[in-house]
Each structure stands twice: as structure tokens, then as C-alpha cells.
Amino acid sequence: MLQTQQKIFRKFYYPVLPIAHLQDGPKGVKLMNEDIVLWLDEEGKPAAAVDRCCHRTAKLSKGTVREGSVVCPYHGWAFNRTGKCTYFPQSELEDPPKVYKIAGYHCEERYGYVWVALEDPVTGIPEFKYSDDASFRKVDQFYEVIHCAAFRLMENSFDAAHVAFVHQNTFGDINNPIPPKMDITPAEWGFETYHEAPVTNKLNQQVKTINVDEDETVRKAYGRWYLPFIRQNTIQYPTGLIHSIITCATPIDDKSCQLVQFALRNDTEADVPAERVIAFDRAVVDEDMDVLETTEYNVSLDVRRKVENHMLSDKPGIVMRQMLLDLFAQYGEEEVI
Incomplete structure (x- = not known):
């Protein structure tokens, strides 16, 4: 799939620029x-x-x-x-x-960013959970170009199997490579996921983001994918801390995207400074990009083509591929590769 060649993608809103950048x-x-x-x-x-x-x-x-x-x-x-x-x-x-x-x-402003749809939008800008909750703060994290297909980033966001290997220096355990079971529930314009997983914060001594002394913990992860290239990953820790990450992959051309990411948290700057939150997620994103930017940008969505092999834990990505193909069919398109 060549992301800029699918006409239906022009009918979605994407964040393209922090609103503050237009002041001058x-x-x-x-x-x-x-x-x-x-x-x-x-x-x-x-x-x-x-x-x-x-x-x-x-x-x-x-x-x-x-x-x-x-x-x-x-x-x-x-x-x-x-x-x-x-x-x-x-x-x-x-x-x-x-x-x-x-x-x-x-063109609209939401969450501190300018959002643009090139044609009459088929759906609005996503309403992210906790965004209107006064007990949550917003931590702006990343606005930068990434050199991979938007779909690759979205698929990776729901891929529990890569954590043990790609993130072994931040929170993954390479000695425990079997991914947790992930529940997937269809939702309007996407799907929702849930899984629980033990994690080890390898950076806890330098970048404490949980505000607890333990390096090992179990986190509950609630995911939401919004067609075509937006996700919200809400992580809940036993302490009650909620760290909800919104990640958007705005297509620039067929080979690259604009990464827009911010987090919503139910703690305060006094609990954990924003710079620590950003530093930890920076390490995680860098690990992902080190691999994702080596992948092919022309992703084949149709698994029947046998271009890529799949395994059981790839189910979220397979469901994602089928939902995109269904979207194309709904609007009279075929996958462009």
C-alpha cells in the first residue's frame, strides 16, 4: 500500500503542526x-x-x-x-x-495542534479519553519526521511480540519472549485492545516515570486504534498512575510521516517532571524507529499475497489490514501497491 495513493485517506483529519508555530x-x-x-x-x-x-x-x-x-x-x-x-x-x-x-x-485546532483534512472528512477528529479530565495533565512529547510508513508505526503499536527484543533496554525482557494474550474489540472507526504484561523499567534509576521504588511491575494496557493512523495507548499501573500516550502518524509522502505524540497523565509535575516522562518515552520511540525505519514502506495489506509471513500474535495487525481493505472497498477503491 502506498499511503498517499489511497484517496480515502484524504478524507481524514491529521495533526500537521503545533498551533503555537503559527504565531509569527x-x-x-x-x-x-x-x-x-x-x-x-x-x-x-x-x-x-x-x-x-x-x-x-x-x-x-x-x-x-x-x-x-x-x-x-x-x-x-x-x-x-x-x-x-x-x-x-x-x-x-x-x-x-x-x-x-x-x-x-x-482545518481545525485541537489538543494544541492544527488538524487538516484534504477533502470532506468522513469522520471527525478523535475524542481522546482523559483529554477533558481536569485531573490529567498534558505532556507534549514529539513532533518530528520519521522515515517509515504510517501503517508500520500503527501496526507496531499493537505488536506485543516485539517488546522483548526491541525494548530490552527500556522495559522488555528478552528472556520472556512469549507475548501476552491481547483482546480485540471492534469499535467505530477502529478497534480497542486490552492486555496485561509484567514489565521491568531498566531506566528507573535514571528516568523514574512511575514514582515508585520498584523496578518491576505489572501494567494494564488499554489500546485504541483510530482509522487510519492514530492510536491511544493507555497504561495503568498498580499504583493508580495512568500514562496515556496519543501517537499520530501523519503521512508526508509514501516513505515518511510526521510523528505527533503527547501523553495524558493523572499525576503532577511535582510527582514526576515532564522532562523525565519525555526522556523515558524518547528512549522507547528511538528503539522502535531504529527498527521501523529499516522496514519496507510499501506494505501489502492483503495477507493472501504471502508477501510477509504472520504468526498468532500478529492478530491486531491482521485485523487492522482487513479493516483498511474494507474501508477501501466501502469507498470504491482497491489497494494501491
């Missing part, structure tokens, strides 16, 4: 191989459009903002959030011609 003017990002300009409109809300002026194709992200419209740096044409040209200084016309327009995209 427009910014350019790439989503699904499309160059996009982002800016704040007259109400301070994020707007998104194609990053090309319809006059001489200059990048609007190199421009400025005027009365809520993005202004081209080349000749000063201005465009509002719908893509309509609102002003061009070379004419005395009060209303520019209707043909002076660019493509505008669906």
Missing part, C-alpha cells in the same frame, strides 16, 4: 504529498490552503498575513481560508474576479 506568520507543511500553507485567520483560528498562489505559483508560506488572509510574497495577492482571493493591489476592483482562487482545506 504562515508556515508550510506537506500532507499526503501536497504542499500546504497554514496561517491564523482574523479570529485567530488556523486555516489551510494549497501552498501555491494562482497567479505565478509562488509559495504562500513565504508570505505574510493581512486581515486574516494569507498574502503572497510575490505580488501581494491575498487569500482567505476558503481559498478566495480577497485583495490584489494591482487593481482598484473592490471584489477580485471569482476565478482568482486556490484550494482551501478543512
Whole structure:
């Protein structure tokens, strides 16, 4: 599957930029191989459009903002959030011609990020558990490019078998490679999972994230996959601590994604400083990426093709593949490989 070639993926919202990055003017990002300009409109809300002026194709992200419209740096044409040209200084016309327009995209702010859908969305931005709970704090973790397919990251998120090997230096036990049983329950636009697993915090002395003295513990993991490339992994420890990680893989092109990750926790900065939380999850993410960035980006979803071999513990990934194939069929598409 080539992630930017599946048309249905254009109908989902993806986080593309921290909203704070727009305070000093427009910014350019790439989503699904499309160059996009982002800016704040007259109400301070994020707007998104194609990053090309319809006059001489200059990048609007190199421009400025005027009365809520993005202004081209080349000749000063201005465009509002719908893509309509609102002003061009070379004419005395009060209303520019209707043909002076660019493509505008669906754009919203949520969880401190700008979310964009390139076409009419089939579902909204996910409502993450605990996001509206005042007893939970938000820890912003990662906003960076990763060089693997978005599906690879999602599949890996529900792969209990890799923990003993990939994460043996953080919390996995290579001497106990048999993965725990994982329950999978279908849900709207995805599925939910649950499993329990003993873990050993190998970094506890340097990066204490649980606020207990024990290095070994059993954690309950509640997962939620949101089609196509978002997951929430909620980890509950015996102490009552809940560490809920939201991970989004926003497709940039067929070979890379924008990783957006933040955590929700029911403790305080005084209990465990955010820098410690980030440091531990940084080590875990680095372990994953060291392997995931070596994988093939053109993932075959149809297991009947026998391109990849599978085992019993791969069930979440197999279910994920089938749900994506069903999504394609629902919207009249086939897998593009």
C-alpha cells in the first residue's frame, strides 16, 4: 500500500503542526504529498490552503498575513481560508474576479495542534479519553519526521511480540519472549485492545516515570486504534498512575510521516517532571524507529499475497489490514501497491 495513493485517506483529519508555530506568520507543511500553507485567520483560528498562489505559483508560506488572509510574497495577492482571493493591489476592483482562487482545506485546532483534512472528512477528529479530565495533565512529547510508513508505526503499536527484543533496554525482557494474550474489540472507526504484561523499567534509576521504588511491575494496557493512523495507548499501573500516550502518524509522502505524540497523565509535575516522562518515552520511540525505519514502506495489506509471513500474535495487525481493505472497498477503491 502506498499511503498517499489511497484517496480515502484524504478524507481524514491529521495533526500537521503545533498551533503555537503559527504565531509569527504562515508556515508550510506537506500532507499526503501536497504542499500546504497554514496561517491564523482574523479570529485567530488556523486555516489551510494549497501552498501555491494562482497567479505565478509562488509559495504562500513565504508570505505574510493581512486581515486574516494569507498574502503572497510575490505580488501581494491575498487569500482567505476558503481559498478566495480577497485583495490584489494591482487593481482598484473592490471584489477580485471569482476565478482568482486556490484550494482551501478543512482545518481545525485541537489538543494544541492544527488538524487538516484534504477533502470532506468522513469522520471527525478523535475524542481522546482523559483529554477533558481536569485531573490529567498534558505532556507534549514529539513532533518530528520519521522515515517509515504510517501503517508500520500503527501496526507496531499493537505488536506485543516485539517488546522483548526491541525494548530490552527500556522495559522488555528478552528472556520472556512469549507475548501476552491481547483482546480485540471492534469499535467505530477502529478497534480497542486490552492486555496485561509484567514489565521491568531498566531506566528507573535514571528516568523514574512511575514514582515508585520498584523496578518491576505489572501494567494494564488499554489500546485504541483510530482509522487510519492514530492510536491511544493507555497504561495503568498498580499504583493508580495512568500514562496515556496519543501517537499520530501523519503521512508526508509514501516513505515518511510526521510523528505527533503527547501523553495524558493523572499525576503532577511535582510527582514526576515532564522532562523525565519525555526522556523515558524518547528512549522507547528511538528503539522502535531504529527498527521501523529499516522496514519496507510499501506494505501489502492483503495477507493472501504471502508477501510477509504472520504468526498468532500478529492478530491486531491482521485485523487492522482487513479493516483498511474494507474501508477501501466501502469507498470504491482497491489497494494501491
